[in-house]
Amino acid sequence: MQAMHSLRDTVRHPQFRAGARDMASLTLGLAAWGLVTGVAMSKGGLSIPLALLMTFTVFAGSVQLAVIPLMTVGAPMWVIWATAICINLRFVIFSAQWRPYFMHYPLRQRMLLTYISGDLTYVLFMKRFSEPREGEGQVEYFAGATAASWSAWQLSSVLGILLADVIPTHWGLGFAGVLALLGLTYSLVSDRATALAAAVAGAAAVAAFSLPLRLHIVVAIAAAVCVGLMVDGSSGDAGRRARGAAGGGKASPRKVRSEKCAG
Amino acid sequence: MSHDLYVFITIVGLTVVTVLTRSFFLIPEREVALPEWVKRGLRYAPLAALAAVVVPEVVMTQGQFIATWQDARLYAVAAGSAYFFWRGSILGTIVSGMAVLIPLKLVMGW
Numbered sequence: 001m002q003a004m005h006s007l008r009d010t011v012r013h014p015q016f017r018a019g020a021r022d023m024a025s026l027t028l029g030l031a032a033w034g035l036v037t038g039v040a041m042s043k044g045g046l047s048i049p050l051a052l053l054m055t056f057t058v059f060a061g062s063v064q065l066a067v068i069p070l071m072t073v074g075a076p077m078w079v080i081w082a083t084a085i086c087i088n089l090r091f092v093i094f095s096a097q098w099r100p101y102f103m104h105y106p107l108r109q110r111m112l113l114t115y116i117s118g119d120l121t122y123v124l125f126m127k128r129f130s131e132p133r134e135g136e137g138q139v140e141y142f143a144g145a146t147a148a149s150w151s152a153w154q155l156s157s158v159l160g161i162l163l164a165d166v167i168p169t170h171w172g173l174g175f176a177g178v179l180a181l182l183g184l185t186y187s188l189v190s191d192r193a194t195a196l197a198a199a200v201a202g203a204a205a206v207a208a209f210s211l212p213l214r215l216h217i218v219v220a221i222a223a224a225v226c227v228g229l230m231v232d233g234s235s236g237d238a239g240r241r242a243r244g245a246a247g248g249g250k251a252s253p254r255k256v257r258s259e260k261c262a263g
Numbered sequence: 264m265s266h267d268l269y270v271f272i273t274i275v276g277l278t279v280v281t282v283l284t285r286s287f288f289l290i291p292e293r294e295v296a297l298p299e300w301v302k303r304g305l306r307y308a309p310l311a312a313l314a315a316v317v318v319p320e321v322v323m324t325q326g327q328f329i330a331t332w333q334d335a336r337l338y339a340v341a342a343g344s345a346y347f348f349w350r351g352s353i354l355g356t357i358v359s360g361m362a363v364l365i366p367l368k369l370v371m372g373w
Binding site for chain 2 (some may be wrong): 025026028029034046047050053054057058059060062067071073074077080081084085088089090091092094095097098099102103107110111114115117119122123126127170171172174175176179180181182183184185186187188189193194197199200201202203204205206209210216217220221223224225226228229233250255
């Protein structure tokens with residue numbers, strides 16, 4: 001059970017199809033975004049082989065979009081790498097959450113799994129599996145979702161790279177990606193605490209937008225986590241005592257409705 | 264250094280960044296002791312990251328809060344949101360939003 005299942009077993013698992021199906025509703029947005037990223041790489045002066053190398057190795061859309069203008073003007077490499085690290089800080093936060101699900105795999109497989117997982121896989125997976133459990137086909141679901149997102153992203157990126165001169169970007173195609181994320185955001189809002197956390201994150205992101213290196217996203221996550229903890233009534237000593245008195249163990253934030261604001 | 268070599272080395276570095284940031288907390292073998300409240304708080308991270316990306320993309324232009332109602336994105340988001348709360352479909356959110364956005368952009372020039 002420790003080793004990863006064979007590829008064939010994984011693909012045949014019903015959860016693989018479930019993951020691919022959940023991702024499929026998002027692939028239209030993902031593909032529009034990949035197309036725009038591909039066009040940006042070509043128009044940013046990357047040769048076709050280098051643009052292809054970038055899409056198949058870096059595999060991080062928002063990083064690619066952010067660093068292409070820097071590469072075009074020949075910015076120092078360390079500046080580009082630092083920019084990428086900041087944009088990817090959210091993945092560092094995500095990796096803390098992947099840990100209980102993937103720690104039983106060997107290091108190299110763990111790194112492979114997280115390398116191929118983007119934002120969408122993470123969000124869909126965490127929405128479906130609130131706890132790590134064996135026998136639920138969790139890694140199969142992960143593989144299905146990732147296979148769908150990887151193919152949609154790479155196909156559309158390659159198309160964008162090759163057809164950069166004929167794809168009309170003034171139509172606002174890239175906005176399809178934003179709409180996909182919007183729908184996904186709505187689907188995660190389940191109660192007052194999550195609605196408030198989303199509103200705070202959005203407002204904080206706008207307020208902190210002028211920060212360099214897209215750090216406004218990290219600020220927004222921090223703000224929303226604080227507000228979420230306050231609203232679900234279990235942060236701080238008051239909340240912990242209240243939960244202890246009620247004999248509560250690890251109630252999930254979704255279930256604990258704002259009994260009391262501890263802040 | 265030729266520009267192509269510069270780009271090549273930069274891309275290799277960026278790949279390392281992707282691998283290391285995505286696997287960061289999965290690298291240590293030993294238990295990473297995260298306080299309970301951090302674990303609970305992290306459940307809000309995916310939602311927050313999404314909202315932090317989406318909201319500025321809708322209400323800001325070139326880093327400024329938009330000052331006009333003649334912006335196709337606002338109506339696209341209204342249409343997409345309405346569809347989502349009606350049917351709960353993400354695909355429908357994308358399609359209805361784009362169906363409003365593209366004509367407004369091409370015909371009205373918003």
